Amino acid sequence: MFDLVYNTIFFASYGNIFGLSHITLGPLDVLIAYIVAILVSVIVALVLRLPLLPSKPYRYSFDVSALYPTPIIAIGIFSIFLILNYTFIYNGIVLAAIIGILSALFVKYLFDFVFPKPLDEDGGEDIQ
Template sequence: MFDLVYDTIFFASYGNIYGIGNITIGPFDILMAYIVAIVVSIIVALVLRIPLLPGKPYRYSFDVSALYPTPIIAMGIFSIFLVLNYTFIYNGIVLAAVIGILSALFVKYLFDFVFPKPLDENGGEDSNE
């Protein structure tokens, strides 16, 4: 049986399709870089005064928060860089910190512009209250 966690962690460290990828980092470095991206994005989001949790009720809330979607965006963008086999310096730690900062800024200032909230069911207006 295959080990999904092993394959997932090592996926970014494989060489690219053309064989010119000379940057390989280990699974511990990848894991540390993901943790740095998550922690930095949450801390910067809290510094920017994004709430830790969305408004109630949580299930139907379209408010942004420091826990969602900020670290999810940081992990996704960092994954793209890892798949492209680009880690910058210090085995991706600096790149992860920069992506964490940029993802928090994106969520604070551009998220509602790029992903608008759905229309209100009753009045047809935006649900900004």
Template sequence: MFDLVFNTLFFASYSNAFGLANISLSPSDILLAYIVAIVVSIVVALVLRIPLLPSKPIRYSFDVSAIYPTPIIAMGIFSIFLVLDYTFMYNGMVLAVAVGIISALFVKYLFDFVFPKPLNGDEGEDI
């Protein structure tokens, strides 16, 4: 994961691969935008009443929480935008806030439909 973040930082900081960008972002701007996306996603998840931590036992829990997978999804979506060299306004800060909000809404309302929970070992399938 850190290799992806490292490559994204330096790929997006040099300029667009297609030569279409006239503004390049510094690695500190990109890192700040990642931090904004993570913080916004956690705060919006807590406002939407997603629990901070999953239920006990945490190791075998498939419950969503504000700590996992909300910021991970925000980082992934934001990385896709950076690799495509779409940063919108204010060096990607507006996009980071939008991605943080959208990722929290996705985890709250659509995550269980896209990634269903596995069946328990003692439960069988409906026949």
């Protein structure tokens, strides 16, 4: 498993901005940028007063929280930018912070419109 994680980080860091061979990101740079994206998204989500965890029972909860899906969306969008070889400035750390902020705003204000909650099986209404 650790070999898969290393290969993923290595191949994400192999490309660079505009494909220039003299500007490269190392695996540590990519890992730090991912951590920045996760931390910024969770902190901004908590500032926006999203709960840390969804309501109980956790397994059947469709509530958004600071721990899920906020950092998942942040690292997914940041991965897309890395695959497209766009890192902006400071080895992608500024881009990771911007994506973390935007993902927290997306989860707070637009997530329920893009991904609505499933209908209740009995009444045909949204689950609350």
